[in-house]
Amino acid sequence: MTDAAAQRVEALESLLVEKGIVDPAVVDKIIEHFEADVGPLNGAKVIARAWTDPAYRKRLLADATKAIAEFGFGGPEGQLIVAVENTPSVHNVVVCTLCSCYPWPVLGLPPSWYKSPEYRSRMVARPRTVLAEMGLELADDVRIRVWDSSADARYLVVPERPPGTDGLDETDLARLVSRDAMIGVARVRSPGETDG
Amino acid sequence: MAAQSDMGGRTEFFGPVVREPNEPVFHEPWEGRLFGLSWFLIPLIRGQVDAVRDAQERLPREVYLSGYYRRWLAGFETLLVESGYLGPDELDARVAGRSSAAGPLQTSRAKRALQTSRARRALMSRALRVMTRPVLPRWLAAHVLPLALGGSRPTLQRPRFSLSDRVRVRAEQASGHTRQPGYVTGKPGEVVAHLGSHVFPDAHAVGRRARPQHLYTVSFQADDLWGGTAEPGTEVLVDLFESYLEPM
Numbered sequence: 390m391t392d393a394a395a396q397r398v399e400a401l402e403s404l405l406v407e408k409g410i411v412d413p414a415v416v417d418k419i420i421e422h423f424e425a426d427v428g429p430l431n432g433a434k435v436i437a438r439a440w441t442d443p444a445y446r447k448r449l450l451a452d453a454t455k456a457i458a459e460f461g462f463g464g465p466e467g468q469l470i471v472a473v474e475n476t477p478s479v480h481n482v483v484v485c486t487l488c489s490c491y492p493w494p495v496l497g498l499p500p501s502w503y504k505s506p507e508y509r510s511r512m513v514a515r516p517r518t519v520l521a522e523m524g525l526e527l528a529d530d531v532r533i534r535v536w537d538s539s540a541d542a543r544y545l546v547v548p549e550r551p552p553g554t555d556g557l558d559e560t561d562l563a564r565l566v567s568r569d570a571m572i573g574v575a576r577v578r579s580p581g582e583t584d585g
Numbered sequence: 586m587a588a589q590s591d592m593g594g595r596t597e598f599f600g601p602v603v604r605e606p607n608e609p610v611f612h613e614p615w616e617g618r619l620f621g622l623s624w625f626l627i628p629l630i631r632g633q634v635d636a637v638r639d640a641q642e643r644l645p646r647e648v649y650l651s652g653y654y655r656r657w658l659a660g661f662e663t664l665l666v667e668s669g670y671l672g673p674d675e676l677d678a679r680v681a682g683r684s685s686a687a688g689p690l691q692t693s694r695a696k697r698a699l700q701t702s703r704a705r706r707a708l709m710s711r712a713l714r715v716m717t718r719p720v721l722p723r724w725l726a727a728h729v730l731p732l733a734l735g736g737s738r739p740t741l742q743r744p745r746f747s748l749s750d751r752v753r754v755r756a757e758q759a760s761g762h763t764r765q766p767g768y769v770t771g772k773p774g775e776v777v778a779h780l781g782s783h784v785f786p787d788a789h790a791v792g793r794r795a796r797p798q799h800l801y802t803v804s805f806q807a808d809d810l811w812g813g814t815a816e817p818g819t820e821v822l823v824d825l826f827e828s829y830l831e832p833m
Contacts, residue, residue, distance in 0.1 A: 394655060395615040400679040401662070402618055404671065407687035409703060410629065412710040416621030422717035423620070424610045455727045463726025464716045465624075468735030469780065486593030486766055488638055489653065494726075498610055498620075502602050504653045510598035513768065517816045523602055533819040537593065539764050540800055540824035541736050541783050 423498055429568035431462050432495035432545060436571065437562035439472075440550045450474060453545060457495060466543055467494035473536060474547040475573075480527055482520065482573030483536045483544040484512040492543035496568055503572065513537055523574045546573040553579040589649045590642045591758075594768035594811065616654040623657065624713055630664050635790035639762035640664045736784035738797035744827070746801055750776045751833040754803075754825065762790035765829045769821075772809050773833060777822065778802035785826060799827040 405411040435457055439446040449456040453472040457463065470492050473481040485491065486509050491499040502508055512519050516533045520526075527533065536544045548570040554562060557580070569575035592598050611617040623637075630636050641649060641660035648659050665671040672688045679687075715721075716730070731737065746752060756771045764786050780800040788795030804822050807815035 394658060395613065396680055397676065398615040398619050398622075398658060400676055401658075402622060404675060404679055404687045405622065405625070408670065408690065409706055410670065411622055411625045412706055415625075415710045415713045416618060418714060418717050419621040419624055420611070420617040422719075424617075426717075426719040428610075454731055458721075458723050458727035461720030461723060461726055463721055463730050465734055467726075468731040469737065471780075486768070487590055487764060488641075500605065500608050501653075502604050505602065506592055506598035506650070507600040508602045510592040510595045511600075511602070513821050514594040514811055514814070515599075515816060516819050519602060523604070529818065531818070533816075534804075535819065535821045537766065537821055537823045539766055540780070540786075540826065542780055542800075542802075542824055 423493075427493065428497035429495075429566075429571065430563070431460070431497075432492075432568070432571045433563040433566035434460060434559075435462075435495060435545070436547060436566045437559045439547055440562055441559050446474075446547075449547065457545075462494040464494050466490070467492055469542045470495065470545055471542045472545045472547050473534070475549045477549070478530070479532045479534060480520075480573065481534045481536060481544075481546045482512065482516060483538060483546060484509060485538045486510070486513055487537075487539055490538040490543060492545050495545055496571060500568070520574060523569075525575055546571050548573075548577045551577045551579040551582075553581075588642050588767075589646045590638070591767045593766045619654055619658055619661075623661070625709060626661055626665070628709065629670070630668055635762065635784075635786040636664060636792075637661070638786075639790035640667075642762060736786075736789075737781055738784055740782040740797045740799070742782070742796065742799070744779055744782075744799040744801075746776045746779075746799075746827070746830065746832070748776055748779065752776055752801075752803060752830045753833050754829055755831055759787050761787065763787045765825065766823060768810060769803075769805055769823050769825070772805055774803040774805040774809070774823075776801045777804045780824060783826070785828070787826075801825055801827070801830065803830070 402411065402413065406413055439449050445456065449472045453470040457470055475481055489499055489504040491503065513535050516535050517527065538544055565577050565580065567575055570577045627634055627637060637660055640663045641656045644656060644659050649656050662676060666673055669690055675688050751773060753773045754765065754769045754771060758765050758767060758770050778801065780802060782797040783800045785795045785798045802822050803825050804820050807819040810821060
């Protein structure tokens with residue numbers, strides 16, 4: 390199967406190049422960009438600044454597209470980014486039930502599980518159960534907001550800053566912030582804290 | 586019947602969510618190639634991604650469910666043939682080694698679009714090289730790209746709804762491509778944000794002209810969506826176009 394798809398894409402590319410539609414060197418560049426430059430590290434920098442700079446946090450929550458552009462991040466799937474903040478009483482989590490919308494400039498391309506029918510179907514209907522299964526147990530009094538990115542907006546979760554991080558600077562804090570925490574299926578762990 | 590892509594709340598798809606440790610960005614090289622090609626193809630086919638989503642939704646169910654990049658591939662094949670950039674058998678022939686030279690473009694629209702192909706491709710290539718810099722100039726990321734790539738469009742129509750308005754999603758889903766999920770169809774909710782006015786995907790996907798529409802974030806309480814199986818203390822927020830909504 391994989392070979393069949395690989396052959397088909399190769400044939401498609403060769404036709405599109407001959408027709409003058411595609412520049413293969415730019416295809417190389419796009420792949421390299423998403424493998425090397427774009428990923429959750431971008432989003433982690435944004436979150437770390439929001440934790441350390443209250444004015445920046447305010448800008449991020451008011452207009453995330455512009456606040457994220459302060460880092461030079463933007464482009465496809467980042468035309469309208471909305472940041473939603475977790476608090477002790479509200480937890481946010483993001484899904485796309487209709488396809489696989491995801492904020493590429495800050496998180497890179499989505500992982501397979503985010504694109505899976507299991508996640509897309511179930512997160513809107515059983516969020517507390519799915520989060521618990523994924524390792525995030527929330528107290529009953531924590532309200533869960535599930536954001537279904539069904540149109541132009543792409544959502545970025547601003548996780549809570551973990552305890553025990555008062556002495557850390559922005560760079561150290563960014564290292565703690567995981568992709569899953571910015572989707573809303575994990576919390577950010579304190580330094581030294583292990584799984585579970 | 587609900588579209589195969591419209592998965593929210595559909596128990597037939599329920600199951601455990603499995604994470605893949607150290608997942609690569611692309612599992613196979615062809616996925617990356619196809620992803621790169623898509624950056625040239627989406628602007629070619631009516632711009633925006635609505636037509637691509639529509640083509641994927643029209644695929645046979647087993648093709649749609651065969652995997653993310655497999656449905657991308659099948660969707661692009663459909664669109665390229667429909668819009669005349671590929672002949673109906675051209676790709677099959679190339680795969681089978683039956684054709685050496687690429688065939689002519691099939692429709693006058695495709696020919697017109699590519700008449701200045703060398704210049705067009707050079708321009709596209711330059712734009713894509715700029716967009717794939719690790720760090721973009723701030724003005725480009727904040728102001729130019731959101732307008733150039735996004736669906737935000739001004740309208741003279743005033744928004745019909747305001748924050749805190751109670752609304753109900755209309756009882757019917759559009760028959761073709763739509764961004765109105767099945768699980769909120771007919772359900773009551775509250776407007777919690779106005780996201781401006783945007784290209785209307787239901788029309789844009791099929792090349793129909795339509796006014797831009799106001800877009801709202803609507804909050805739905807779990808009880809209203811799922812009844813007895815709802816989890817307490819949960820809500821779902823969905824971005825919905827104005828024509829999907831009715832006042833309550």
